[in-house]
Amino acid sequence: MAQKRTPPMKEKCCEFSKDLPDTIQKELDKKGGMEGLLARIPDASVLHASSRLHQALADPIRLTVMYSLLSQPLCVCVIKAVVNIADSKLSYHLTILKEQDFIVGEQQGNWIIYSITDNGRQALKCTERLGK
Amino acid sequence: MAQKRTPPMKEKCCEFSKDLPDTIQKELDKKGGMEGLLARIPDASVLHASSRLHQALADPIRLTVMYSLLSQPLCVCVIKAVVNIADSKLSYHLTILKEQDFIVGEQQGNWIIYSITDNGRQALKCTERLGK
DNA sequence: ACAATGTTTCAAGAAAATTTGAAACATTTG
DNA sequence: CAAATGTTTCAAATTTTCTTGAAACATTGT
DSSP states (O other): OOOOOOOOOOOOTTOOOSOOOHHHHHHHHHTTHHHHHHHTSOOHHHHHHHHHHHHHTOOHHHHHHHHHHHHOOEEHHHHHHHHOOOHHHHHHHHHHHHHTTSEEEEEETTEEEEEEOHHHHHHHHHHHHHHO | OOOOOOOOOOOOTTOOOSOOOHHHHHHHHHTTHHHHHHHTSOOHHHHHHHHHHHHHHOOHHHHHHHHHHHHOOEEHHHHHHHHOOOHHHHHHHHHHHHHTTSEEEEEETTEEEEEEOHHHHHHHHHHHHHHO
8 A cells, every 4th residue: 555645735833924023033033933932832631621620610609619618518408508599500510610620529318518629729729819 | 658677588598408417517507607608708709700710711722822922922923823723713812811911912013912911920820730 | 118308410491602704903014 | 095914803603601490319217
């Protein structure tokens, strides 16, 4: 089977008109040009994961839940009393926080007790930093 | 005009069935009950603002832009070369980052040069913490 | 096994965020 | 001032996220 030759395609990635502002161009060159710039950006997979973490925190209801659990572990019924929304809605938001390991739930008899995780605590610290 | 008496309405907020797991109930009581719990949760307006901040970071394209600008100030055309998307799309994402004061743009001749702000740098530090 | 309580799951609908392409705007250059 | 370049704005289409209510699941007590 004949080996397929690499087609003579133009490098599609990372092109732009020849001249940029001088200061930009110089600094870019000094730091390894486009190649250097790209090398300093985290992998797409990392950025994707980071964006999911932020996404999970990007809702007032979910932040309210996080802050509630920062006080102490709570069963769903108490959390519900805090946020004052329908059961299924709360469950949806709890799931999103669970998926990012910000909280964990443990069945205890008839109830499920949610607690904040170390990740969750970190996340709230981040949130406060962002705010200031 | 007759003074309207406070109607005998049930406190609608923050109710739940009388019995909770014992450990939860005890800790809740010790910490000021529902009232104490609620008092430790930041204001809705604060949480709303925080969620917007996270929301702005909740997209891989926007994180890529932020990391690009962490290297150095850049004109839109270079950023575009990095993220490889349509102009208008990039502009949309730049606007969102601008709105949260993570980046600023300054016109310089024909170009607009974007830079990361101190808030933006903080935000990326947060992002890294979240990840680890 | 059945009823009661606490919680989650599911599918459908509603709302919000993102993408797209065309048009507009701003600045520089001829 | 017209053409060229760099960037933003706008409205419509698309995609994603969120909400809702009904049904299901799990545990406990009878």
